[in-house]
Amino acid sequence: MSSDTTSAGMTGLDWPKLFATRAERMKASEIRELLKLLDQPDVISFAGGIPDPALFPAEAFGAALTSALSGDSKGAALQYSVSEGYKPLRDWLVTRMASLGVECTADNIMITSGSQQALDYLGKLFLSKGDTALVGWPTYLGALQAFNAYEPSYDRLTPLGNRSAADYRAAAKANGGEVKFAYASADFANPTGETLAGSARKNILDLAEDLDIAVIEDAAYQSLRYDGDEVPPMQALDIERNGSIENTRTIYCGSFSKTLAPGLRVGWVCAAKPVISKLVLMKQAADLHSATLNQMAIHKVASEGFDAQVAKIKATYQARRDAMLASLARHMPEDVSWTRPDGGMFIWVTLPEGADGAALLAESIKTERVAFVPGRAFFADGSGANTLRLSFSCASEAMIEEGIKRLGRVVRGG
Amino acid sequence: MSSDTTSAGMTGLDWPKLFATRAERMKASEIRELLKLLDQPDVISFAGGIPDPALFPAEAFGAALTSALSGDSKGAALQYSVSEGYKPLRDWLVTRMASLGVECTADNIMITSGSQQALDYLGKLFLSKGDTALVGWPTYLGALQAFNAYEPSYDRLTPLGNRSAADYRAAAKANGGEVKFAYASADFANPTGETLAGSARKNILDLAEDLDIAVIEDAAYQSLRYDGDEVPPMQALDIERNGSIENTRTIYCGSFSKTLAPGLRVGWVCAAKPVISKLVLMKQAADLHSATLNQMAIHKVASEGFDAQVAKIKATYQARRDAMLASLARHMPEDVSWTRPDGGMFIWVTLPEGADGAALLAESIKTERVAFVPGRAFFADGSGANTLRLSFSCASEAMIEEGIKRLGRVVRGG
Numbered sequence: 151m152s153s154d155t156t157s158a159g160m161t162g163l164d165w166p167k168l169f170a171t172r173a174e175r176m177k178a179s180e181i182r183e184l185l186k187l188l189d190q191p192d193v194i195s196f197a198g199g200i201p202d203p204a205l206f207p208a209e210a211f212g213a214a215l216t217s218a219l220s221g222d223s224k225g226a227a228l229q230y231s232v233s234e235g236y237k238p239l240r241d242w243l244v245t246r247m248a249s250l251g252v253e254c255t256a257d258n259i260m261i262t263s264g265s266q267q268a269l270d271y272l273g274k275l276f277l278s279k280g281d282t283a284l285v286g287w288p289t290y291l292g293a294l295q296a297f298n299a300y301e302p303s304y305d306r307l308t309p310l311g312n313r314s315a316a317d318y319r320a321a322a323k324a325n326g327g328e329v330k331f332a333y334a335s336a337d338f339a340n341p342t343g344e345t346l347a348g349s350a351r352k353n354i355l356d357l358a359e360d361l362d363i364a365v366i367e368d369a370a371y372q373s374l375r376y377d378g379d380e381v382p383p384m385q386a387l388d389i390e391r392n393g394s395i396e397n398t399r400t401i402y403c404g405s406f407s408k409t410l411a412p413g414l415r416v417g418w419v420c421a422a423k424p425v426i427s428k429l430v431l432m433k434q435a436a437d438l439h440s441a442t443l444n445q446m447a448i449h450k451v452a453s454e455g456f457d458a459q460v461a462k463i464k465a466t467y468q469a470r471r472d473a474m475l476a477s478l479a480r481h482m483p484e485d486v487s488w489t490r491p492d493g494g495m496f497i498w499v500t501l502p503e504g505a506d507g508a509a510l511l512a513e514s515i516k517t518e519r520v521a522f523v524p525g526r527a528f529f530a531d532g533s534g535a536n537t538l539r540l541s542f543s544c545a546s547e548a549m550i551e552e553g554i555k556r557l558g559r560v561v562r563g564g
Numbered sequence: 565m566s567s568d569t570t571s572a573g574m575t576g577l578d579w580p581k582l583f584a585t586r587a588e589r590m591k592a593s594e595i596r597e598l599l600k601l602l603d604q605p606d607v608i609s610f611a612g613g614i615p616d617p618a619l620f621p622a623e624a625f626g627a628a629l630t631s632a633l634s635g636d637s638k639g640a641a642l643q644y645s646v647s648e649g650y651k652p653l654r655d656w657l658v659t660r661m662a663s664l665g666v667e668c669t670a671d672n673i674m675i676t677s678g679s680q681q682a683l684d685y686l687g688k689l690f691l692s693k694g695d696t697a698l699v700g701w702p703t704y705l706g707a708l709q710a711f712n713a714y715e716p717s718y719d720r721l722t723p724l725g726n727r728s729a730a731d732y733r734a735a736a737k738a739n740g741g742e743v744k745f746a747y748a749s750a751d752f753a754n755p756t757g758e759t760l761a762g763s764a765r766k767n768i769l770d771l772a773e774d775l776d777i778a779v780i781e782d783a784a785y786q787s788l789r790y791d792g793d794e795v796p797p798m799q800a801l802d803i804e805r806n807g808s809i810e811n812t813r814t815i816y817c818g819s820f821s822k823t824l825a826p827g828l829r830v831g832w833v834c835a836a837k838p839v840i841s842k843l844v845l846m847k848q849a850a851d852l853h854s855a856t857l858n859q860m861a862i863h864k865v866a867s868e869g870f871d872a873q874v875a876k877i878k879a880t881y882q883a884r885r886d887a888m889l890a891s892l893a894r895h896m897p898e899d900v901s902w903t904r905p906d907g908g909m910f911i912w913v914t915l916p917e918g919a920d921g922a923a924l925l926a927e928s929i930k931t932e933r934v935a936f937v938p939g940r941a942f943f944a945d946g947s948g949a950n951t952l953r954l955s956f957s958c959a960s961e962a963m964i965e966e967g968i969k970r971l972g973r974v975v976r977g978g
Contacts, residue, residue: 162810162811162836162838163776163778163811163813163836163838164776165836165838165839165842166838168690168744168745168776168777168778169689169690169842170688170689170690170691170692170695170714170744171692172688172692173689173842176842176845176846176849177845178845200643200644201643203639203640203642203643204639206638206639206642206643208633208634208638208639208641208642209633211633211642212629212630212633212634215626215629215630215633216626216629216630219622219623219625219626219629220622220626224620224622225617225618225620225622226617226827227622227827228617228620228622228625228825228826228827228828229614229615229617229620229825229826229827230614230821230826230827231827263677263851263854263855264851264852266849266850266851266852267850267851270849270850270851274584274586274713275583275584275587276582276583276584277584278584278585278586279693281584292849292852295848295849296849296850298849299688299846299849299850300584330582330584331582362577362578362582363582364577364582396576397576397577399577407644411642411643412642412643412644412852413640413641413642413643413644413645413855413856413857414642414855414856414857415851415852415853415854415855422576422577422579424576424577424579424580425579428579428583428587428590431590431591431592432590432713434709435590435680435684435706435709435710435712435713436680436681436684436710436713437677437678437680437681437684437829438678438680438706438826438829439829440677440829441677441827441828441829441855441858442827442828443827443828443858444855444857444858
C-alpha cells in the first residue's frame, strides 16, 4: 500500500494517528497471508478449516430461495426485518436446542451472521479495555481476533480445575480489569479437534460460578460427531444446576456454517433474556439484522432436512478423519503425536520440542507442496511453535494419504 | 423480563455488573418500541424509513439466485469468501463511483452488510472512549446508535463554517479525547430530507482539513434524486482538491438498501487503501464476510438493470413526495414549517416552539390513527422536541392525503 502511495508521488493522511487504540491490535495474520498464495492446484492443502462445497445442499437452497421469492412472502424476503431474527427460524432452533438438553423459548435466541458475529458481539458486550477473557492455550484464532478489538488481556483457561478463582482475580486486577468470561469450544474444538469430557465441562462451570463470570460456549462443530456418545452442552449442565435458562451464565453460540452452508452467514446465540435483549440492541445498532432471505432459506432447508444433511456430511468427514489418522500412523515418526478427534474437521499434531511449525510450512510448501496451519497463531501467549493443525474436511482419501506421506517426509527431514 | 424471572421464583445473574461500560449506552429507543405496537392495518404510518416492498425487483433477484446456485458457481455461492467482498461487485462499484466523480480501484472498496455496518465499523476504527464525533443536530439516529458503542462525545457539525478548529479541539479535549471525524449525509439526509449545497460540502472539508480528521459521508439515499442537479459527493470534491483517492480524508458509505433491496444486507465503503485494509481486518474478525450468495445476486441484478430499477422507484417516490408536500400545504396551520427535499424518503416538520412531538404522536395515535417519528431522537443533545419526521416512501397518494389531513387536525388541536 505504501509503495502505491509512493509511486503516485503523493502522501496520504497519517491514518494510524487518527485510529482508535484498538486498531493497533488488528493485524493481518502472516499465516493467512501466506495461505492465500497457496490456492494453487498442485498444492495439497490441509490448511483451510472449511466445509467441502461438494456436500452443500445447493438444490434444496435453490428451491427454498425460489419459494421465498414467490407468492406472498417475496416482499418480506427482500425487506428489512427484526434484529432478533426470523421468528420461524428461532422457533425451529428452540426445538433443536431442546434436543440438546437446553429448554428455552424464542426470546432466548438471537440470529447472528455466523457464530463469528456472536463472538464479536459478546466481546463488545462484556469487555472493557483491560478486562480479562479466559481462553484455552490453544484456542480458536477467530475468537482471539474478535475479542482483540475490545483490548482485553487473556488468561489461560484449563479444564482441570487446578487454579483458584482468587488467583485468576488477582491476575486480572494486575492487568487493570476484571475477569468477564471463559470461552471454550466443548466439542471437536478448532484447532485441536478435542472434546471436553463431562467432568471438564463441570470444572469450567465451577470456576465460572466461583468467579461469577459468563461462559461462552462455542458450538460451531457440535453436530459433527462421528463416534462416541454425545456429551451435553455446558449450557444444558448449567440449566440442570440452576433450574432454568434464565438462571444460567452460559451463552451458547451455534452455527449453520458447518452443517448447511457458511456462505449464507447464519448462526445463533442462545442465552438468558437479559443477555439476548442487550445483544438485540447491539445488533440493531451494528447491522440492523441478518439478511432476511437467508434466514428464510436456512429455516426451510433446516426444517425439511437438517438431520439427513448432517448424516450425509458426517459419513464423508468420518471416512476422511479415519483416512488421515491411518496415514499419520503410517507416515509420522515416533516422536510426533496427534489427537484422535471424535468429530469435527481437525487433527492437532505435536512435533518434538524445539520444532518450528512455521519453518516446517515454508519447507513443506517448497519441497512437497503440502499446506497446513502452524499452531502458534492459536496461542494467546505466543507459545505452541511445535504444533500444527491439519484439516481433513476438504481432501479426498487418496489426497489425504498422498499429502500425509509427503508431510511425513518433510517432518523426518526437518 | 424481570417479571418472568420473578414469576419463576428465581433470580438470574447480575448481568449489568458483568457488562462492559459501553453496554450502558445501548438502550431501547422508546419511540421504536412504541412504533412496533403500531403495525396495525388501521394506522396510516409515515414512521418507518423503509422502501416500498412492492417496488423490489423480486423476479430479477429470483433469476439471479437461481443462476448463482446452478452450474459451476453453486459451490462458491454457498462457501466462505473473502472479507473485502465479491470481486465482480467491487469492480461494478468502481464504475459506479467513477460516474459520481470518484476515481478508485477495487482495492478502495469493501463490501459491508448494509451501510449500517459501515457506520459501526468506522466508529470502531476511529473512536476510543471519550473521543469526539461531529454530527448534525439532527442526524441519522442509527449513526448515533452505531457510534454510541464506542463511547464518544458528540459535538455539533454545522455546514456554515462558523466555528473554528481550535474551538472544536478545545471542546473535545475538555471531554477527554480528540475529534476523530465529521459524519454527514450530503443528499436527502435522514431525517430532514435536506441536501448540502456545494458550498456546505466545501465548508465541511475545510473544517476537516483544519482539524486533520476524517469525513464520513453517508450516501444511503444518494441515488434517489427527483429534481435539481446532482451535487458531487464530498469524496469527489476531496479528490479534486487532493489529486487522488489515496490522499483523501473522506470515507464514502453506500448502500443497495434503498435502490435494490434492504433484506439482502449489502452496502459498501469507498476510501483510501489504508482505511480499507484496516476495515477488511476488522470485518474478518467481526463476521468474516458478507453473505457470498447475496453479493453475487446484487452484482447480477445491479449490472443488468440498476439504472432502470432506480428510474422506476424514483417515479413512484417523486409522486408521493409531491403528494405529501401538497397535502402539507393544504392541511397544516401557518405556524408549521417543513423541508422541500429534492429526493430521498423524508420530510422534516417543525412545529412552533414549545410543541412536543412525542406527546403529539401519542395524541395522533389515539385520536386519528396516524404515525410518524418525533424528532428528538435524532438530536445528540436531546433538543428538537418540536420536530417530526414524515416518510412518504410507503404510502399511496390517497393515503398520504388522508393521513396528512388527519395529522393537520391533530396539530391544530394540540
